[in-house]
Every structure is written in C-alpha cells, then in structure tokens.
Amino acid sequence: MSKFTALLAIRTIFYILPSLLFLAFGTAFPSLAVGVKAQGESAIPSRAGKEKAARVVAVAIFNALLGVALQTGTELLFTEVFHMRSGIKVTASLPTPWGIAKDLLSAFAICGVLHYHIHRYVLHSESSSYLSRWHSTWQHSVRAPYAFVATYDHPICYIPSHWVPTYAPALLFRFHVLTCHLFTALVSLEEALVYSGYSVLPSTIVFPGMARRTNAHFTSKGKGNFGVWVLLDWLSGTTVAGGKDVVDDVGDEMEKHGAARRASGAIENGKGMVEGAKERLSGAETGDRKSKRSERRQMRKESVPSIEGE
Numbered sequence: 440m441s442k443f444t445a446l447l448a449i450r451t452i453f454y455i456l457p458s459l460l461f462l463a464f465g466t467a468f469p470s471l472a473v474g475v476k477a478q479g480e481s482a483i484p485s486r487a488g489k490e491k492a493a494r495v496v497a498v499a500i501f502n503a504l505l506g507v508a509l510q511t512g513t514e515l516l517f518t519e520v521f522h523m524r525s526g527i528k529v530t531a532s533l534p535t536p537w538g539i540a541k542d543l544l545s546a547f548a549i550c551g552v553l554h555y556h557i558h559r560y561v562l563h564s565e566s567s568s569y570l571s572r573w574h575s576t577w578q579h580s581v582r583a584p585y586a587f588v589a590t591y592d593h594p595i596c597y598i599p600s601h602w603v604p605t606y607a608p609a610l611l612f613r614f615h616v617l618t619c620h621l622f623t624a625l626v627s628l629e630e631a632l633v634y635s636g637y638s639v640l641p642s643t644i645v646f647p648g649m650a651r652r653t654n655a656h657f658t659s660k661g662k663g664n665f666g667v668w669v670l671l672d673w674l675s676g677t678t679v680a681g682g683k684d685v686v687d688d689v690g691d692e693m694e695k696h697g698a699a700r701r702a703s704g705a706i707e708n709g710k711g712m713v714e715g716a717k718e719r720l721s722g723a724e725t726g727d728r729k730s731k732r733s734e735r736r737q738m739r740k741e742s743v744p745s746i747e748g749e
C-alpha cells in the first residue's frame with residue numbers, strides 16, 4: 440500500500456498539480472497566457488469549450504491514476520500471486536549518485552525509444568486500427584496541447600504509449616525504489632512542461648524546443664514529431680514544420696550568445712580603435728618634432744662644407 444501512496448503522491452505533486460496550475464493560469468489570466476503560448480489565443484483550454492476542457496482534465500487524471508494502480512497491481516502480482524521477488528528493488532542500502540545517474544540515463548533512452556515507436560507505428564499506423572482511430576479522435580481532437588493533454592487519450596492508447604515506456608525500464612533493470620520514484624517524478628514534470636504549449640519555459644534550449652515540437656505534432660495532425668526528445672525524429676526524418684530541430688535551437692542559442700559576444704567585441708574594438716588613434720596621433724606629434732629636429736640638423740650640416748669650401 441505504501442508503494443501506491445508514494446506513487447500517487449509523486450504523480451500528484453509533479454504532474455497533476457503543475458498541470459492544474461498551468462490550467463488555472465490560462466483560465467484566470469487568458470490575455471497573459473496568450474502572450475506565452477506557442478499557438479496564442481487558440482491554445483487557451485477554455486476556448487474549445489468548458490465541457491471539453493472538463494472532459495480532458497477528468498480523463499487525464501483518470502489515466503494518471505490508472506497508471507499508478509496498474510504499477511501497484513503489477514508489483515502485487517509479482518510478490519503476492521506469483522510469489523516472485525518484487526520488480527523494483529527495495530533495500531536499505533541506497534544506490535550511489537553515479538548509479539542513479541546511469542540508471543536514469545538508460546531509463547530515458549528506453550522510454551524514448553519505446554514511446555517513439557509505439558506512437559509512430561501503433562497510434563499513427565498507416566493501416567487504420569482501433570488504437571489509431573481512438574488516438575486520433577481522443578488526443579488529437581485537441582488542436583493546441585496544454586499540460587493535461589499529455590495523459591488525455593483513450594485509456595487503451597495511453598497504456599502502451601505512456602505507461603509501458605515509463606514502467607518498462609524500471610522492470611528491465613530492476614531499479615532501486617528510489618531511482619524508480621525519481622524517474623517517475625522527472626517524467627511527470629516533463630509531461631506537464633512539454634505538453635503545456637508554453638513557449639516560455641525554464642532552460643533555454645531543452646524545454647521550449649520540446650514543447651514547440653510537441654505543439655507541431657498536434658498542428659500537423661500527427662504527421663511527425665512522434666518522440667518527446669528530438670533525436671529519434673531527427674534520425675528517422677520525421678520532424679515536421681513548425682518544430683525547429685535541435686540544431687536550429689542550438690544555432691539560435693549560439694546566435695544569441697554570438698550577438699552578445701559581437702556586441703562586447705565591437706565595444707572592445709571601438710575602445711581599441713580610439714586607443715590606436717590616440718597612439719598614432721601622439722606618435723605623429725613626436726614624429727613631427729623628430730623630423731623637424733633632423734631637418735634643422737641637416738641644414739646645419741649643409742651649411743658647414745660651404746663655409747669650408749670658401
């Protein structure tokens with residue numbers, strides 16, 4: 440039961456509450472939210488109708504809770520029904536920070552690969568199936584995503600595309616419970632931020648780029664940008680217009696820093712030019728004085744032989 444409570448708390452704190460905050464902000468200050476939403480006014484959830492927004496929130500929270508219940512149920516199935524060891528490691532000795540970092544990295548990689556392929560080939564399969572039709576009429580009925588849309592889908596679509604990719608790495612590597620909870624928290628926060636539709640997000644490259652690409656997945660009606668992280672779309676050539684790729688994001692960022700560097704460089708150059716001009720001026724003055732002195736010396740020399748010659 441404690442596992443259920445811990446997971447529920449993590450999903451509530453890192454996904455449901457931030458999503459509610461985003462929704463409240465968009466509803467209470469629509470004019471402010473329009474300015475920071477990638478799709479402007481059409482991205483305000485209530486614009487699509489209050490009933491629709493309420494349905495999205497209800498289904499999204501239901502799916503998030505369904506994920507928590509399924510994960511707890513699977514754990515109980517292992518330990519209580521099959522009398523096997525638990526899928527998640529629960530020991531008093533904590534993993535090292537390096538061990539946690541390594542596990543999290545593998546978890547994000549596996550989760551990303553699974554989500555991309557299930558989303559692309561099952562939910563957007565070329566041959567129509569129940570799942571692709573449900574994904575299209577449920578999640579893709581929303582034109583502009585907002586945080587709750589991350590888990591808004593037909594539950595039968597949500598389980599393979601979101602729940603399985605998030606839970607599979609923990610089972611596969613038999614994560615320590617601490618790593619498992621940390622990963623759930625990070626994925627929850629990622630979902631809330633990436634689907635928020637906000638173009639102004641923390642971190643200059645990562646989150647705004649991910650949110651813009653997710654936004655483009657919806658505006659293109661699922662023609663591309665199937666992954667949350669850009670790498671697989673980039674390698675598979677499935678990036679769609681409206682979602683600049685990571686090279687553009689890094690380019691923009693470098694451009695910004697480059698502009699700042701160029702500006703400070705220009706100031707330095709300006710200073711250098713002024714200093715150089717000053718030096719040249721003073722050099723010219725001393726040069727003038729020197730040349731006048733040597734002229735006078737020359738004149739004196741020329742006058743001496745004429746005297747001698749006389």
Ligand SMILES: [Zn+2]
Nearest residue numbers: 562563574661
């Ligand atoms: Zn889709």
